[in-house]
Amino acid sequence: MITGYPRADGRKGIRNVILVAYLVECAHHVAREIVWPYRDQEVQLIGFPGCFPNAYAAKMMQRLTTHPNVGGVLLLSLGCEGFDKYSLRKAIKESGRPVETLVIQASGGTRKTMEAGRAWVERTRKLLDEQERVPMDLDELVVGTICGGSDGTNGLTANPAIGRAFDLMTERDVACIFEETGELIGCEQHMATRAATPDLAREIVASVAKAAKYYAVLGHGSFAPGNADGGLTTLEEKSMGAYAKSGASDIVGLIKPGDIPPSGGLYLLDVVPDGDVRFGFPNISDNAEIAELIACGSHIILFATGRGSVVGSAISPVIKVCANPVTYRKLEEDMDVDAGAILEGRRTLDQVGQEIFDLTQTVASGTATKSEALGHAEFILTYKSFEPIGPSCLPRAS
Amino acid sequence: MANSDPAPSPDHRLLLLRPEDNVVCVCANLAAGDTVSIDDREIAVPEDAAVGFKLARHDLAPGDKVLKYGAPIGSVTQPIAKGAVVHTHNLKSDYLPTYTLTGDTRFLETAQ
Structure with a gap:
């Protein structure tokens, strides 16, 4: 409880x-x-x-x-x-x-x-x-996830462990949100197979195509030099790892920043603006995405990092899941979960997934995360423009 | 796909995510000259490879698709020998170019 x-x-x-x-x-x-x-x-x-x-x-x-x-x-x-x-x-x-x-x-x-x-x-x-x-029920909770400061370990440990935690949550009707269609380029066909309806599948494929076009115009994908320093080579490789955060449950809806999930289940957040490219890069840094997840009602953010991001956020606590065991030992004071233990054979994916699920409930009840206790409360908001979501994007009211 | 359990690898410092992959993931920092076992063949790693990097599972030629998670993550640009590091110097995106910093501008060591 x-x-x-x-x-x-x-x-x-x-x-x-x-x-x-x-x-x-x-x-x-x-x-x-x-x-x-x-x-x-x-x-x-x-x-x-x-x-x-x-x-x-x-x-x-x-x-x-x-x-x-x-x-x-x-x-x-x-x-x-x-x-x-x-x-x-x-x-x-x-x-x-x-x-x-x-x-x-x-x-x-x-x-x-x-x-x-x-x-x-x-x-x-x-x-x-x-x-x-x-008292608050789990089905009243909204949880968002993001990866940042990613390296080659994200897709092996922290991201799939968050996916396991998301599976545990969606089974209990928690609304779970994953995002950054620009970091899902290459995964759209697989996502379509997980969509709750054929119309939603088409909307998901279109949202990733929009992201690919947007980033192509800008000439730069969602890929920072630190990603390459950590062993990630290409945008599509980063995408495959990022996608693991979504777990294995059905995708029930596609939302845009500020849309609040009407029910529990797994939602994809489309963060790439609609229409012609205006106002520059969609999200200029990780906290822009975090702010959007929070605007969709996220009470807590699960943040997977291999290189070692230290950010928190205003409004909603950030749980830092560290993918890389070497990074964890360097930045232990900033990290809530040691998912890199999976690479060293000390933990399994299921164990870390369960730990993230348990910690989410502890944090929900008032315990401070590492970044909260250190005073992190970053925030950024810049210009964008969106059209409203289409009629097939949300689950029908039951 | 990305969320499935990795297959056990005979060498615990390496991880083969999918049987069809042509790269293995590095799980412990490796130094040039360290011997690893790829598909039951002992091979000396030709260069340092930090946690999170990839080694070629067999010889790869320019134009080959690199498979990780069972999915293509780009195209080979230079011949790659079995056991060599696969990274930005020999693999490019099929979508958007990868932006990196070089030389003195690096802000972190990748291997310790």
Whole structure:
């Protein structure tokens, strides 16, 4: 049995975070200064740096600020930016959360806004700390997975172990999300065989074709030099390893950033923008993908790494599953699970899969992950554009 | 496919993921000259090979597809001898070129 904080929309959160959200880079400093004294008290910084409005960014900010792990939100506006702060505030208020907007140009500048912001955060923290956790069923949980800082061991240990954990979770109606269609180039036909319906199979194949075209225009796949240093040679080799995170269950739906799974089961998140190539690379770093998984409701992120990423995230805890035993020994303080033990014959895939499943439940009930305890709360959000998902993408209501 | 259990290999430092694969995965850091067993034949590794890298299971010629997980992961660009490291210098993607850093810009040693 896990526990969580009940929210007005019926979902439950496993953390009770106060978000301080800047709505343009010009408000970033003030927002960060407000957060700093409270950074060990579940007060975190997110934001959108652009001054030009963008429907994707607006949807992401709305989903993130009303995420079940979030208990209250302070919005930081400079005053003249393009972001629609009125609609965002309204959505947060309607979700039943405490919300305040501070406009720097109307609040007397940097220092006075910082003071007002800190006073609001202190009051709201006291209010939220009175809330108690209640029992939460596993089928109320949403878990996302990502790999980053990958090497040749990812596809042998951490990724298939996460796949085993996903199989254990989908059997219990946890909603599980895997992603990055650009890192699934070469796996689309196999994914199609796992789709719950023929129409969904066609949507999945089309989403990977879109990703391949998008990256071809950009001239660069989702492949960093560190991937090659770790023994991965090609994008399709990385894809094969990345795909193992999805486990073996049926794929029940295809969603886009900000779409919340309507039921348990395995979902593919399409992170590559629709239409002509605009705004540059789809996800400029791992935290952009993590933010999208969280905007889809993920309470927890399972992060497989061979080279040794150390990131965490704002809003949802990140469980670091280390694929490479050599890396684990170097970065043990940052790693939650030693999946590299599989390569050395000390553990089996099933054992590590079970460990990830068990740890997910412990973390859900309040235990801090390594990255949380070290204060990691990275966040990034940039411009994108999407069309809504098609009618065959979600499982039919039963 | 990617999620199946790897086949047991006679040499625990190497892993053959699928019977049809023409590369084996390196599970323990190997130094040039170390002897490994590939398909029951003893062979001296010609160069260092860190955990996560791949060795050729047989001689490979330019144009050959490299199979790992039972799936093609690219095409061979240079002749590769059995036991040699298969990487960016002799294997290229069939989709998008691989971007690497070289020389002094490397930020981590691959083998220790």
